[in-house]
Amino acid sequence: MMSVPATNHRKIIHIDMDAFYASVEQRDDPELRGKPIVVGGLPEGRGGVVATASYEARKFGVRSAMPSKKAQQLCPQAIFVRPRFAVYKDVSRHIREIFSRYTDLIEPLSLDEAFLDVTEDKLGIGSAIEVATQIKQAIFDELQLTASAGVSVNKFVAKIASDINKPNGLKFIGPSSIEAFMEQLPVEKFFGVGKVTAQKMKSMSLHTGADLKRLEEDELVKHFGKSGRFYYRIVRGIDERPVQPHRETKxxxxxxxxxxxxxxxxxxxxxxxxxxxxxxxxxxxxxxxxxxxxxxxxxxxxxxxxxxxxxxxxxxxxxxxxxxxxxxxxxxxxxxxxxxxxxxxxxxxxxxxxxxxxxxxxxxxx
Known part of the structure; x- marks a missing residue:
């Protein structure tokens, strides 16, 4: 049976800012704090699209990429704010500078999230959990913003972990816990599984990682093509993708x-x-x-x-x-x-x- 290799574990952190654009707006305008705000296109006229929403708005079901008109229907009291991308980019650069104090192996995914490989951190701290804790504290002290962190031995699990205790969360999933964690994970949480694939899986009575794990690799490939090989490995906690600090700009x-x-x-x-x-x-x-x-x-x-x-x-x-x-x-x-x-x-x-x-x-x- 395949399992997570027992030696040479990498220490991977996934940092994800909490409701990034909305949090910046609430930080800069005290009148918006504690209120449901939506950053994106205004709902008037043809309407725009939600870039992000504060946690106060998310309680009403408002989500990113949702039409602004729909967001207004779900949360009539929402305050709509035009995005200020130049400001968000400046904040993102500051966050990146904080990351670089601990490692040069930084793979940005967007303005508000990144993978860090701290297997050998610059400060010799040795503990990925402690590094993540210090990074979160520095972001709060210097930018008055909160971030959530996931810590594990690979990118896939770290990314899933960062979403577990949001906002302002920190979740560690160690090598001995990975397979059990993946078994209970709903299939729609798997990387690369969209709505259509999730529906297909559920029609085959595949609802969790444990269900996927019952199928042989050839069966997964038969039903899901090359992605089946990825599912076979990832459900066993195996993700060998390195953090890529110099990912080529396409x-x-x-x-x-x-x-x-x-x-x-x-x-x-x-x-x-x-x-x-x-x-x-x-x-x-x-x-x-x-x-x-x-x-x-x-x-x-x-x-x-x-x-x-x-x-x-x-x-x-x-x-x-x-x-x-x-x-x-x-x-x-x-x-x-x-x-x-x-x-x-x-x-x-x-x-x-x-x-x-x-x-x-x-x-x-x-």
Whole structure:
């Protein structure tokens, strides 16, 4: 039977900020403290989407990615606040600096969460639980924010653990406890198991890790493809993925959802100029240029397309970004369309093979 290796355990911490955007807003505005607040698009007009909600709002069922109108229905007293991403990024940089006092093996997942490998911490503390405790305290002392931490021997279990005692929680799941923990875990909590896969599992009477564990690896592969191999290992607590501090950037971009649908090329062109400037600034900040520019368009009926063009030499200037995005847009059918979102991204930062020297174009429907 496969089991967690008995030696050479890594010490992995997953730090997850508590209701990050909402907590920053409540910290900066005392009038919002203790009240249900929703950070994201306003519910008026067509309405936007919830980026995050305070714990006071979550009690009413408000969740991230929920339409703002739905959030208002669930919690009529909710206070809606526009996000301030520049502020959140500054706070995130400070949090990252706190992490770096203990280890250089930091893998950011987003502005508000990261994996840390503290198998050999810089300060020689030796205990991952103590490191996590000190990090949580430093975040609170220096930023007046709370974080939750999960501590274990691999990334998967640490991430699950960080969610157990939220907010301001700390959960350690040691090697001897992992298999029992995974056996009682609902299948929808497993990494990579979405709603459709969870429904399929439950239709097969697979409700928990213990149920999954009864199936042989070949059976899991038969029903779930290559993911079945992952499920077979992870339910036994085996996750050998390292913390990747220098994970390669695949793409960089920006997009904007508009308060009112755009119906003319001129309106869209003005917005593409603004988005191109944002992308160019971000590329410059990270000293990046790419060979592929992608335009994203989402229509009022939520149908979404992307079109891209590749170049023989890396690009990144605002002029070429805006010009290319407009050319790609003009090649679409703009008759009687209503556009709710536009986006520009740059990718292909690596070498481009000679056979791809000419511009290419691809249409992708979702």
């Amino acid at each position: 793409s960089m971009g920006a997009e904007d959802t508009f308060a009112h649908d755009l119906t003319t090329f001129d309106e869209m062109s003005v917005e593409l100029d603004k988005i191109a400037q944002t992308v160019a600034t971000r590329l410059e900040r990270y000293a990046l240029k790419g060979r592929t520019i992608t335009l994203k368009v989402k229509y009022s009926n939520f149908k979404q397309i992307t079109r891209n063009q590749s170049f023989s030499a890396p690009v990144g200037g605002v002029g070429i970004l805006a010009q290319t995005a407009k050319q790609l847009l003009s090649a679409t059918n703009l008759d009687e369309v209503r556009v709710r979102l536009l986006g520009i991204s740059v990718s292909n930062f690596g070498e481009l093979s000679p056979k791809n020297n000419g511009p290419t174009e691809q249409l992708k429907l979702f």
